[in-house]
Amino acid sequence: MNSQNKEAKSTNFICNVIDEDLSSGKHVGIKTRFPPEPNGYLHIGHAKSICLNFGTATDYEGYCNLRFDDTNPSKEDIEYVNSIKKDVEWLGFDWDGDVKFSSSYFDKFYQYAEELISKGLAYVCFLSADETRVFRGNLKEPGENSPYRETTIIENLTLFRKMKVGEFKEGECVLRAKIDMSSSFMCMRDPTLYRIRFETHHQTNDDWCIYPMYDFAHCLGDAIEGVTHSLCTLEFQDNRRIYDWTLENLDDFNVTSRPHQYEFSRLNLEFATTSKRKLKLLVDNNYVNSWNDPRMPTISGLRRRGYTAGSIRDFCERIGVSKVNSLTDISILESSIRDDLNNSAPRSMAVISPIKLQIENYPEGKIESLQAPIHPQKLEMGTREIFFSREIYIDKEDFLEVAPNNKYKRLAINKEVRLRNSYVIKATHFDSDKDGNVKTIFCTYDPDTLGKNPSDDRKIKGVIHFVEASKAVSAEFRIYDRLFLDSNPAKFDDLSSSINPNSLEIKNGFIEPNLSNADVGRAYQFEREGYFCRDSESKELVFNKTVGLRDTWNQ
Ligand code: ATP
Ligand code: MG
Numbered sequence: 001m002n003s004q005n006k007e008a009k010s011t012n013f014i015c016n017v018i019d020e021d022l023s024s025g026k027h028v029g030i031k032t033r034f035p036p037e038p039n040g041y042l043h044i045g046h047a048k049s050i051c052l053n054f055g056t057a058t059d060y061e062g063y064c065n066l067r068f069d070d071t072n073p074s075k076e077d078i079e080y081v082n083s084i085k086k087d088v089e090w091l092g093f094d095w096d097g098d099v100k101f102s103s104s105y106f107d108k109f110y111q112y113a114e115e116l117i118s119k120g121l122a123y124v125c126f127l128s129a130d131e132t133r134v135f136r137g138n139l140k141e142p143g144e145n146s147p148y149r150e151t152t153i154i155e156n157l158t159l160f161r162k163m164k165v166g167e168f169k170e171g172e173c174v175l176r177a178k179i180d181m182s183s184s185f186m187c188m189r190d191p192t193l194y195r196i197r198f199e200t201h202h203q204t205n206d207d208w209c210i211y212p213m214y215d216f217a218h219c220l221g222d223a224i225e226g227v228t229h230s231l232c233t234l235e236f237q238d239n240r241r242i243y244d245w246t247l248e249n250l251d252d253f254n255v256t257s258r259p260h261q262y263e264f265s266r267l268n269l270e271f272a273t274t275s276k277r278k279l280k281l282l283v284d285n286n287y288v289n290s291w292n293d294p295r296m297p298t299i300s301g302l303r304r305r306g307y308t309a310g311s312i313r314d315f316c317e318r319i320g321v322s323k324v325n326s327l328t329d330i331s332i333l334e335s336s337i338r339d340d341l342n343n344s345a346p347r348s349m350a351v352i353s354p355i356k357l358q359i360e361n362y363p364e365g366k367i368e369s370l371q372a373p374i375h376p377q378k379l380e381m382g383t384r385e386i387f388f389s390r391e392i393y394i395d396k397e398d399f400l401e402v403a404p405n406n407k408y409k410r411l412a413i414n415k416e417v418r419l420r421n422s423y424v425i426k427a428t429h430f431d432s433d434k435d436g437n438v439k440t441i442f443c444t445y446d447p448d449t450l451g452k453n454p455s456d457d458r459k460i461k462g463v464i465h466f467v468e469a470s471k472a473v474s475a476e477f478r479i480y481d482r483l484f485l486d487s488n489p490a491k492f493d494d495l496s497s498s499i500n501p502n503s504l505e506i507k508n509g510f511i512e513p514n515l516s517n518a519d520v521g522r523a524y525q526f527e528r529e530g531y532f533c534r535d536s537e538s539k540e541l542v543f544n545k546t547v548g549l550r551d552t553w554n555q
Contacts, residue, residue, distance in 0.1 A: 012321045014052070014262055018060060018229060027228045027257060030062030033100075034088065035069045035218065035232075038080035038202070040276030041291040041298045042087045044312070044333070045267040051316035052264070053231055054093040065225055066095035069102045071217045073199040081202065083291070087299040091309050102212075102221045103203040109212045109220055110164070112250050113175060113193055117156045121249055122193060123149055124159035126173045135181070136189050142182035143189045149178060163196055166209045170196045175210075179245060185238050188245070191215060219243035222259040223252070230261040234323065237263050264321045270330040271482040272297035273489055287499055288483070292537075294544045295483045295503050305480070306523050306533035306546030311337040327488055334547050341523050341531045341546070346374045346381065349420060349465040350526040350543070352477045352509045354393040356469065357441045359425060362390040367470065370450075372421040384514050387468035388422050393510050398464040399441055401430070409462030411441070417462040420527060424449040424460050465527050472510035475541040477532070479505040516541065525549075 021027045032053040036046065057064035066088055070076055085099060102109075116122040125148045127135060137143035151159070160175055162168060175194040183189055193216045198209050212220075219242075222230045230243075240261045247253040268274060273282075274297060282288050282296070291298055294305035302312065315336040319328055371383040394411070403412035411417045416426045425443040432438050448455055486498040511518075511526075518524070518534045523546060526532050530549050535542040 013323070014056065014229065014231060014264065014321060015059070017262060018056070021228070022060075029228070030057060030060040031065070031096075031226055031228045032057045032062065032231060033065040033067050033222065033225060033227050034095075035067045035221065036084050037069050037072065037075070037214070038077065038084060039072065039075040040080060040280050041083050041296075041300055043274050043276065043279060043299065044269055044272070044297045044302065044315075045274035046087075047091060047299060047312050048267040048316050048319065048321075049231070049233070050088060050091055050093060051313055052321055054088075054095075056229070056231070057096075062228075063096035064093070065097070065100050065227070067100035067102065067221055067225065069214060069218055069221060070201070070203060071102055071212050071214055073197060073201040073211065076202055078202045083300060087303075090303060091299065091312060100221075100225065101203050102217045103201060105217075105221060105224055106204060106208055106212070108224060109217055110210075112220060112246075112252075113160065113212070113216075114157065115250055116177065116193070116246075117160055117175075118153060119249065120153055121178050122175055123151050123156050123178055124163065124173050125149075125176045125190075129171065136186065137181070139186070145181050146176070146190065149190070160194075163194065163210050164208075166198070168196055170198055172196065177216075177242070177245070179242075185241050187215070187238050187242050191242055215239055215242050216246060219246050219259070219261075220250075220253075223247055227259045228257070230259045232261060232263055233266045234263045234325065235266070236261070263323065265323055265325045267319065268325070268327045268488075268490065269297060269333065270327055270487045271484050271489070272330070273484075273495065275490070278495055281495065282483075285496070287496070294478070294535075295480050297483075303521075304536055305544050306341075306531060307337050308340050308523070311340040314340065330482075331551050334551060337547050338531070338549075341525065345523040345525040345531055346384075347372075347376065347527055348384070348512050348515055348524045349386070349467055350475065350477070350509060350511045350515075350529060350532070351393040351395050351465070351467050351472075352479075352507045352526075352529060353396040354467075354509045355396045355399065355438060355441065357392050357394050357425075357443055357466070359390050359392070359443050359445045360428070361444045364390055366390070367468070370422055384512070386421060386512055386514075387471045388419075389468050389470060391469035392419070392466045393469055393472055394419075394441070394464055394466045395509075396438070399427070399430075399438065401438075410464055411443075411462070416446075416458065416460050417464050418449070418460050420463050420465045422450060422466075423447065424454060465529075467510045467512055471513045473513050473516045473541065475509060475511045475515075475543055476538075477507040477509060477543050477545065478535070479507060479545045481505070511541065511543075518543075 034053045054064045125146050135144045174192045176190045179188045181189050194210045247258050292300035292304050315333050368388040372386050374381040398410045400412050413427050418424050423445045425445045427443050429442050431440045481503045483503050484498045485500045489498045492498050520534050520536045523533045531546040532543040
């Protein structure tokens with residue numbers, strides 16, 4: 001283990017548990033797993049769990065499985081299975097052996113259910129869903145025993161086998177654990193273990209019409225795979241009782257080395273939702289275009305937006321792992337990507353809201369080729385060719401007829417600015433259309449200022465960017481704002497009340513010609529504008545804004 005890992009260990013309570021388990025000899029090696037339900041795309045919260053599970057296994061030279069807890073065919077889809085595998089790989093993690101599926105243990109689960117029935121610990125119950133709810137009681141009142149609780153073992157085995165072969169209708173009966181209807185933990189009041197679903201499963205097709213409940217399958221999946229430390233989020237704290245009960249009552253698993261569960265706090269991210277159900281609603285109701293819409297806090301959305309796998313792993317490291325629930329500041333995620341891209345992204349100039357500028361003392365028909373550094377702090381990255389001529393585009397935002405004050409650093413009539421990577425210009429006058437909008441700005445340039453200050457010590461305060469007009473390449477820019485207006489949208493049952501109607505702004509402008517074949521997935525810093533990457537789903541030149549150059553949320 002390297003020193004960096006040791007440092008990460010000391011701040012993580014799960015590592016303390018593992019250290020103790022290894023030194024006491026309870027375990028000789030570590031096995032973890034990431035166990036998604038394939039009922040949606042992975043989001044940034046899952047990244048926390050992925051980094052923790054795979055990262056812990058790596059730190060201890062152990063193993064981590066990717067296991068789909070696929071026990072609910074009505075909500076699952078092979079599309080989700082494929083996207084999850086892709087996202088875990090993209091994040092840079094490698095699972096042990098083949099991908100695992102809970103569904104490949106359905107035969108074993110069934111045998112374990114029969115074992116519980118044979119021990120008098122499970123029974124087939126014919127109460128309706130409504131009756132079951134009434135019988136369950138509530139947090140203040142104990143529940144009441146089901147009238148089917150005392151059915152004989154033989155009869156229960158017969159009924160369960162009938163359930164399996166499809167002799168009962170969906171909802172007609174379920175298999176329940178016989179635990180304690182007055183337990184203070186609601187999940188222990190004879191929870192359902194199996195229900196009937198006549199659904200085709202993405203892995204097992206029509207082999208089964210009974211499916212195990214998540215709580216029954218989850219702990220068995222871990223135990224079958226020899227997971228040592230089952231890491232999950234705090235909302236499963238109570239469920240640990242049913243997991244322990246199940247394993248303790250099965251002969252195969254009533255041993256000290258069986259999996260133990262440790263809970264950590266979920267990641268909740270400001271201005272985002274990390275509920276798959278709610279993310280699906282956003283897609284289904286067309287608030288966003290798809291699961292990988294760059295506004296989505298999904299791994300695939302972040303990837304398309306231009307986030308790198310390294311920046312997401314760095315973010316997960318920065319937020320750490322604890323048992324305290326909190327709302328994580330979105331600026332932590334943004335500074336992770338900014339730090340990464342500031343270091344690595346090639347620089348370029350893009351004019352997002354173009355306006356034409358004519359340099360009247362520049363020769364007509366002449367085009368100059370200039371060299372600009374790809375990264376001003378990393379000259380070893382080389383240079384790129386840019387062009388200069390009588391007509392260029394600058395950004396509308398960079399011109400005002402009259403400078404508002406002395407601090408103004410952009411272009412105004414009778415003011416000088418430097419054009420990035422080229423000359424100093426001075427605005428003289430402008431044309432406007434009938435509505436008063438500036439159409440063309442006219443300037444003069446100082447030919448003696450290419451790569452140097454004016455010879456007479458004039459101070460040039462501002463630098464603006466530009467693209468030469470005749471060689472400029474048209475591009476679309478997609479500028480994103482927060483998807484939600486409220487920093488904690490989770491507090492709204494109906495997410496639509498907090499949706500930001502202006503979360504996407506589309507602009508048409510120009511890029512340097514050397515970006516006409518920009519790689520998909522490659523990040524660029526458009527100088528003075530922010531970090532952008534070419535959209536992976538568009539054939540045309542479309543650039544998604546990943547993040548601005550500075551944190552502007554709080555201004
Ligand atoms: P959702 O509520 O969005 O459906 P889930 O917990 O049901 O999430 P799973 O597919 O079961 O989603 O999640 C797989 C693993 O990822 C689980 O171990 C779960 O604890 C963990 N996980 C899910 N959401 C978060 C989150 N926001 N932060 C950290 N871990 C999470
Ligand atoms: Mg879940």
